[in-house]
Amino acid sequence: MPTEPEKTKRRKRPIAVRNSRIHGRGVFATEQISKGTRLIEYTGEIITWKVADHRYADDGSNGYHTFLFDIDGKKVIDAAVGGNAARWINHSCAPNCQAVGEGDRIFIESIRTIKPGDELVYDYGFVFQERHTPELKARYRCLCGAKACRGTMVAKKK
Ligand SMILES: C[S@@+](CC[C@H](N)C(=O)[O-])C[C@H]1O[C@@H](n2cnc3c(N)ncnc32)[C@H](O)[C@@H]1O
Numbered sequence: 649m650p651t652e653p654e655k656t657k658r659r660k661r662p663i664a665v666r667n668s669r670i671h672g673r674g675v676f677a678t679e680q681i682s683k684g685t686r687l688i689e690y691t692g693e694i695i696t697w698k699v700a701d702h703r704y705a706d707d708g709s710n711g712y713h714t715f716l717f718d719i720d721g722k723k724v725i726d727a728a729v730g731g732n733a734a735r736w737i738n739h740s741c742a743p744n745c746q747a748v749g750e751g752d753r754i755f756i757e758s759i760r761t762i763k764p765g766d767e768l769v770y771d772y773g774f775v776f777q778e779r780h781t782p783e784l785k786a787r788y789r790c791l792c793g794a795k796a797c798r799g800t801m802v803a804k805k806k
């Protein structure tokens with residue numbers, strides 16, 4: 649008797665894009681997510697910073713909003729081109745996710761248990777070649793609302 653071809657089960661992602669209290673749109677858990685779950689890849693066009701700097705003005709005309717994810721200081725993923733839901737994940741100073749690099753690819757993974765309805769957030773940790781002045785930090789002001797909020801999406805310089 650012919651057997652039915654085995655169906656490849658593709659698990660639906662436990663996340664959804666909704667309006668965020670932090671900023672614009674965000675990504676939320678639709679069910680409980682265990683610590684250490686790889687949730688989504690940060691996809692988009694891989695370009696050099698040189699191309700990105702030509703593509704996007706750095707003069708505050710767009711409120712310093714960005715869909716760019718730095719890969720290695722030279723290359724960057726532009727999620728405005730071919731990006732998926734990962735581009736809506738906001739920053740928090742008390743994150744429940746982290747970005748993990750594998751070559752030129754970036755994945756977002758949970759770093760603790762996340763309850764249904766919680767917003768997924770990771771620490772953008774923006775790093776600049778220039779000095780991290782109070783003005784620069786204010787330009788990337790953080791509205792995450794965490795008790796431990798450092799007030800900026802800019803990383804502490806090591
Ligand atoms: C990859 S987008 C995230 C999606 C964004 N909420 C939206 O609706 O376009 C990154 C941008 O979102 C904003 N953003 C993300 N997290 C933030 C935070 N904690 N505080 C203030 N703005 C934030 C900043 O403008 C940042 O450049």
Ligand SMILES: [Zn+2]
Nearest residue numbers: 741790792797
């Ligand atoms: Zn914050």
